[in-house]
Amino acid sequence: MSDNPSRTREPRSTAWQSALTLLQEVEPPFIPAGAHAMTIVIEYPPGDPGTPPHRHSGPAFGYVLEGEMRFELEGEPERVIRAGEVFWEPGGDVIHYQDGNNRDDMRVRFTVTMLCEPGKPMLALVDEEELAQRRDRRAPRPA
Structure with missing residues (x-):
């Protein structure tokens, strides 16, 4: 113990032991050699169709x-992903058809790494x- 009372050691938190929630776990088909990571936030206004x-x-x-978000990858049916849900795509040759806003009364915001x-x-x-x-x-x- 230190002679200096201002250096009294605080007890360590144990919150980290239960703080993690697994949202998705996937094995991507490949990671390009020399790849760099990029994390972005995308925001579309109500009804916006998103990226072509x-x-x-x-x-x-x-x-x-x-x-x-309305989400569609080549070979998979269109689906809706709501706030708090996750998605992934393999990249490479696969076409990403849709990432647009499914709602016409509110924005959609999502983050992608x-x-x-x-x-x-x-x-x-x-x-x-x-x-x-x-x-x-x-x-x-869908019809």
């Missing part, structure tokens, strides 16, 4: 902070010709 069809050079992991391949853009839009060539890979659309 695109792909990412590496995997992306996200969490919806507010609202509801992406592992980006060096020398490639974080996001690359997919043109109409490629979408037409790959239309058989898209899950059936």
